[in-house]
Amino acid sequence: xxxxxxxxxxxxxxxxxxxxxxxxxxxxxxxxxxxxxxxxxxxxxxxxxxxxxxxxxxxxxxxxxxxxxxxxxxxxxxxxxxxxxxxxxxxxxxxxxxxxxxxxxxxxxxxxxxxxxxxxxxxxxxxxxxxxxxxxxxxxxxxx
Ligand code: CA2
Numbered sequence: 668x669x670x671x672x673x674x675x676x677x678x679x680x681x682x683x684x685x686x687x688x689x690x691x692x693x694x695x696x697x698x699x700x701x702x703x704x705x706x707x708x709x710x711x712x713x714x715x716x717x718x719x720x721x722x723x724x725x726x727x728x729x730x731x732x733x734x735x736x737x738x739x740x741x742x743x744x745x746x747x748x749x750x751x752x753x754x755x756x757x758x759x760x761x762x763x764x765x766x767x768x769x770x771x772x773x774x775x776x777x778x779x780x781x782x783x784x785x786x787x788x789x790x791x792x793x794x795x796x797x798x799x800x801x802x803x804x805x806x807x808x809x810x811x
Contacts, residue, residue, distance in 0.1 A: 668709070668809055670802060671734045672701055673726060674716040675742030681767075689767050692795050704799050708806045720744055720751065727754040736805040737762040738798065745770070745780045756785045761808060765801035766791040 674694060682693035698714045705712035713734075715726050723744065730737065737760050744751050745766070755762045762785065769792025770777040783789050788804050790797040 668736075668806065669711045669713070669734050670705065670736045670738060670805055671726075671730050672698070672712060672714050672798070672802070673723060673737060673739040673741075674714070675723065675740055675744050676718040678740060678742055679716050679718070690794050697795050697798055700795065701798055701802055704802055705806075708803065710802075710806050712802070720748055723748075724750050724754045727751070727758055727760065730760060731758045734760060736760065736809050738765060738801045738805050739763070739782070740765050740767070740798070741782050745782055746776055748781055752781045752785050755782065761805065762786045763801040763805045763808075764789045764791075765797040767794055767797055768792060 679694055681689055682691050694716060701712055717723050717726065727737065739762055741748065741751055741764065764780065764782045764786040770780065772792065787808055790801045793800060
């Protein structure tokens with residue numbers, strides 16, 4: 668079972684800026700934790716980070732046929748991107764949406780997600796555990 672984890676724009680700054688909102692763990696540390704969790708779950712995991720909407724769309728399209736599931740933190744594109752939503756819907760790759768912060772507890776513009784409606788589930792607000800729980804949920808969904 669192959670899972671692709673996609674980190675959206677600015678998440679390369681994790682652990683380096685705004686630790687009061689996004690914590691002090693870096694993206695590399697999150698990926699290491701996910702790799703360890705994936706091993707426990709018997710899954711293979713690969714990672715991608717991009718600040719560009721088009722690149723994320725390409726990554727999702729290129730994953731078709733080689734990846735069984737996607738765990739994505741679309742970051743700011745969550746609230747704007749019809750293109751990423753359409754890529755998920757049109758490839759049909761089962762996708763879990765994750766957020767470090769609770770997007771429903773923040774500014775109004777963050778309460779709307781273009782991605783949730785094409786995702787099998789959403790984990791938001793549990794810090795980096797959102798990624799780990801999202802991965803677990805994805806694997807469990809694929810095993811059924
Ligand atoms: O809570 C999340 O995971 C978000 O997806 C993070 C996005 C935000 O736009 C979403 O509304 C919620 C922002 C990611 C920016 O990441 C940074 C990391 C460190 C320092 C600054 C930004």
